Amino acid sequence: MSVLVVQGLSKSFGGVQAVGDVSFAVSPGEMLALIGPNGAGKSTCFNMVGGQLNPDKGSVLLEGKAITGLSPRAISRAGVGRTFQITATFGSMTVRENVQMALLSHHREIWQFWRPVAGRHLTEADALLAQVGLEAQAERATGVLAYGDLKRLELAIALANRPRLLLMDEPTAGMAPVERVGLMKLTRRLATERGVAVLFTEHDMDVVFDVSDRILVLNRGVLIAEGDGDSIRANPAVREIYLGTGATSGGH
Amino acid sequence: MDSILPQLLTGLAGASSLFLVASGLTIIFGVTRIVNFSHGSLMMLGAYIGWSILTRLPREPEWFVLGVLATVLATALIGVVLEVVVLRRVYRAPELFQLLATFGVVLVLQDVTLWLWGPVELPLPRGRWLRQFVEIGGSRFPMYDLILILVGPVVLGLLWLLMNRTRWGTLVRAATLDREMVAALGVNQRTLFTAVFALGAGLAGLGGALSLPNSSANLNIDLAIITDAFVVVVVGGLGSLTGAFVASLLIGILQAFGIVLVPKITLVLVFLVMAVVLVFRPNGLLGRPQAEAREATVAAPVIRAAPPELRALGVAALLLAIAAPFIVGEYYLTVLTDACVAILFAVSLHFMMGPGGMASFGHAAWFGIGAYAAGLLMQWIGAPMPVGLLAAPVAAGIVAALFGWFVVRLSGVYLSMLTLAFAQIVWAICFQWVDVTGGDNGLLGLVRPAWAHDARVFYWLALALSVGGALLLRRMLYAPYGYALRAARDSAARARAIGLDVQSLRIVAIVIAGAACGLSGAIFSYGKGSIFPTYITISHSVEALLMVLLGGLQTVAGPIIGALVYTGLADILVRSTDLWRLVLGAVIVLLVVAFPEGIAGAARRLWLRGREA
Numbered sequence: 111m112s113v114l115v116v117q118g119l120s121k122s123f124g125g126v127q128a129v130g131d132v133s134f135a136v137s138p139g140e141m142l143a144l145i146g147p148n149g150a151g152k153s154t155c156f157n158m159v160g161g162q163l164n165p166d167k168g169s170v171l172l173e174g175k176a177i178t179g180l181s182p183r184a185i186s187r188a189g190v191g192r193t194f195q196i197t198a199t200f201g202s203m204t205v206r207e208n209v210q211m212a213l214l215s216h217h218r219e220i221w222q223f224w225r226p227v228a229g230r231h232l233t234e235a236d237a238l239l240a241q242v243g244l245e246a247q248a249e250r251a252t253g254v255l256a257y258g259d260l261k262r263l264e265l266a267i268a269l270a271n272r273p274r275l276l277l278m279d280e281p282t283a284g285m286a287p288v289e290r291v292g293l294m295k296l297t298r299r300l301a302t303e304r305g306v307a308v309l310f311t312e313h314d315m316d317v318v319f320d321v322s323d324r325i326l327v328l329n330r331g332v333l334i335a336e337g338d339g340d341s342i343r344a345n346p347a348v349r350e351i352y353l354g355t356g357a358t359s360g361g362h
Numbered sequence: 363m364d365s366i367l368p369q370l371l372t373g374l375a376g377a378s379s380l381f382l383v384a385s386g387l388t389i390i391f392g393v394t395r396i397v398n399f400s401h402g403s404l405m406m407l408g409a410y411i412g413w414s415i416l417t418r419l420p421r422e423p424e425w426f427v428l429g430v431l432a433t434v435l436a437t438a439l440i441g442v443v444l445e446v447v448v449l450r451r452v453y454r455a456p457e458l459f460q461l462l463a464t465f466g467v468v469l470v471l472q473d474v475t476l477w478l479w480g481p482v483e484l485p486l487p488r489g490r491w492l493r494q495f496v497e498i499g500g501s502r503f504p505m506y507d508l509i510l511i512l513v514g515p516v517v518l519g520l521l522w523l524l525m526n527r528t529r530w531g532t533l534v535r536a537a538t539l540d541r542e543m544v545a546a547l548g549v550n551q552r553t554l555f556t557a558v559f560a561l562g563a564g565l566a567g568l569g570g571a572l573s574l575p576n577s578s579a580n581l582n583i584d585l586a587i588i589t590d591a592f593v594v595v596v597v598g599g600l601g602s603l604t605g606a607f608v609a610s611l612l613i614g615i616l617q618a619f620g621i622v623l624v625p626k627i628t629l630v631l632v633f634l635v636m637a638v639v640l641v642f643r644p645n646g647l648l649g650r651p652q653a654e655a656r657e658a659t660v661a662a663p664v665i666r667a668a669p670p671e672l673r674a675l676g677v678a679a680l681l682l683a684i685a686a687p688f689i690v691g692e693y694y695l696t697v698l699t700d701a702c703v704a705i706l707f708a709v710s711l712h713f714m715m716g717p718g719g720m721a722s723f724g725h726a727a728w729f730g731i732g733a734y735a736a737g738l739l740m741q742w743i744g745a746p747m748p749v750g751l752l753a754a755p756v757a758a759g760i761v762a763a764l765f766g767w768f769v770v771r772l773s774g775v776y777l778s779m780l781t782l783a784f785a786q787i788v789w790a791i792c793f794q795w796v797d798v799t800g801g802d803n804g805l806l807g808l809v810r811p812a813w814a815h816d817a818r819v820f821y822w823l824a825l826a827l828s829v830g831g832a833l834l835l836r837r838m839l840y841a842p843y844g845y846a847l848r849a850a851r852d853s854a855a856r857a858r859a860i861g862l863d864v865q866s867l868r869i870v871a872i873v874i875a876g877a878a879c880g881l882s883g884a885i886f887s888y889g890k891g892s893i894f895p896t897y898i899t900i901s902h903s904v905e906a907l908l909m910v911l912l913g914g915l916q917t918v919a920g921p922i923i924g925a926l927v928y929t930g931l932a933d934i935l936v937r938s939t940d941l942w943r944l945v946l947g948a949v950i951v952l953l954v955v956a957f958p959e960g961i962a963g964a965a966r967r968l969w970l971r972g973r974e975a
């Protein structure tokens with residue numbers, strides 16, 4: 111049974127088709143990479159699954175239930191966690207408070223006006239921080255974290271909701287190569303341990319081939335290939351767009 | 363229906379004057395991102411300087427033109443001085459502190475003008491040509507108004523040429539879109555900003571001078587015109603010249619017809635139009651979504667529990683406050699009661715502005731609603747004080763819920779402008795609906811029950827309510843709701859992604875802030891025994907802003923310190939000097955330049971020096 115099933119997703123912007131009839135599925139514990147040159151429609155696809163964009167056509171099913179066109183908030187409630195291309199965290203809180211916030215939301219405890227946040231869900235928060243390796247920095251202000259640590263914090267926040275599906279938009283953008291591998295290995299481990307399905311876009315081909323179970327290749331809004339690392343590497347159409355024209359984008 | 367044409371022409375003439383002021387405001391905002399509160403003061407100066415020059419010249423048209431041009435140059439020069447002395451130093455400060463600084467300038471200029479020209483209204487003796495009429499469609503129409511009607515489009519045309527056909531104009535437009543990029547391309551921002559400010563000030567001066575024949579130079583111009591100009595700029599879209607022109611026409615004509623058709627609710631009408639426009643076009647008629655200024659997006663510091671020393675200090679201050687009636691005399695007891703009201707007033711604004719991230723320029727609206735709710739209940743059903751004190755926050759909270767539902771989708775400056783508009787509507791209702799509110803005469807005879815008649819008992823009541831209210835709001839900020847509100851401010855996208863309902867969080871913040879502020883209004887009214895529309899004026903709203911910003915947004919203790927400092931400062935100044943506005947304004951400007959993070963923020967920084975935040 112797939113966690114996420116996307117069928118016939120399409121979106122046009124002012125007559126230009128950004129995504130046309132894209133279908134795929136992700137299973138629990140599976141890491142599915144969405145790749146393609148700039149402008150291929152990765153982000154559009156991604157934002158339709160995450161609720162930031164409303165698709166023109168097609169459906170998005172999460173564990174069999176339609177979440178097509180729901181708000182980001184409702185999609186989060188349905189069990190989707192996400193990280194952003196440019197990290198988005200709560201800058202006026204400590205690292206631990208960021209995770210506590212997500213836990214409070216997960217436990218539906220936001221609309222409480224009396225009992226302080228301090229001390230709530232501490233064990234759970236610290237366990238999540240330990241999983242991403244941030245336990246030593248729990249007391250620090252989010253604003254002073256290194257960029258790689260912010261990315262890991264985002265991951266911890268996303269996991270607090272116990273998501274069935276994790277959406278990661280360019281998770282390693284802006285990170286040093288060593289950090290990239292570390293973050294994706296971590297994601298890989300968490301996905302396997304927790305049985306979370308992971309859909310991510312990525313420019314770094316090393317990362318993609320290293321950690322993903324399956325790869326989808328988009329070009330001009332259309333799905334042109336799908337398969338594991340080896341078959342994608344061997345796929346002539348993929349070689350055409352990545353190597354044939356010389357228009358690679360960010361591969362190392 | 364004979365009156366349609368003349369009324370239309372009057373409206374168009376009014377629109378022209380409005381456009382002159384609004385165009386300067388919008389150009390300055392576009393480039394410097396400063397909401398220049400002192401723009402109305404520049405127009406006022408234009409009127410006074412124009413008066414001084416024109417009364418010394420012969421009353422022929424050509425001399426009039428020359429005099430007006432001289433006025434424009436003089437105002438532009440004042441603009442340059444203002445920019446170099448004050449604004450240049452606050453470009454890097456947060457948006458609201460810039461606003462505060464420009465309001466400091468308003469206060470200074472008010473007293474300078476009063477000191478130079480005196481309190482008496484100065485009408486311009488009109489030469490013969492100014493009294494001529496033109497026959498249009500069977501009715502006589504003042505020729506000067508026709509000239510005014512032409513001035514608007516001519517100025518728009520000249521500005522358009524300047525912006526689109528000169529290199530300088532291209533730079534200005536580029537800076538409006540992305541000033542960091544323009545700076546990165548090697549353009550000298552300093553001169554560009556100064557020049558833009560001079561241009562805007564000159565336009566305000568032109569508006570002021572041209573308004574003379576139809577009205578006079580008086581001390582009320584500044585705040586009256588700045589409200590109208592804000593409305594025009596917001597309706598047109600911040601930074602858009604054509605938008606400002608279209609909006610000026612809309613508002614000018616609306617005002618002209620409103621006065622004839624619905625004289626009682628003209629003000630309400632204008633602001634309703636603004637509200638409707640913003641609901642359907644959140645960026646104004648011709649505005650585009652604002653690009654965030656990059657340097658302004660520095661993360662707010664982490665809010666941590668106050669250090670023990672500060673708590674001890676707070677407890678000591680509270681004990682001292684409780685003991686105060688045995689120590690101080692009657693006069694200071696009144697000042698202290700006012701300080702209690704100010705604390706709740708400021709803390710409630712801080713709640714929505716700091717953690718909520720929604721700045722309000724019209725916080726006095728809730729203050730007034732609370733006050734009038736208590737007063738009207740007493741008048742209608744003889745409700746005693748406890749009922750009034752309970753009804754005030756309830757009434758203010760209900761109205762705040764309606765208002766919040768309306769504005770919560772707007773962002774940043776637009777939301778702030780709508781709060782201002784809303785406060786003006788409330789003010790207009792209280793001022794103009796004489797049958798119910800008593801209008802200018804206010805509601806008198808708000809009596810306290812026998813047990814609270816003694817000034818000391820009432821002070822303790824005020825202290826208990828205000829400190830209790832402040833502590834309650836503080837408690838909420840440390841509870842999940844307060845954290846969620848702050849989360850929505852820090853990053854709305856992340857907040858939604860973890861399942862937070864950002865809009866509901868914000869509406870509730872507005873309701874809580876409104877209710878607490880309503881309570882402060884009721885306490886104040888029972889203290890004074892009467893209620894007046896002045897409780898809802900812009901300057902009262904700005905007082906709340908001053909307190910919060912003086913204390914600093916990023917600490918919970920900030921607004922309390924700000925309220926105390928402001929009340930003390932205002933009290934000392936009002937009693938010791940006639941030029942208290944000048945001193946207060948100068949102090950504000952100095953504080954903003956010296957402590958862009960507020961007094962409490964600066965103290966916190968010194969406290970934390972050498973440690974990591």
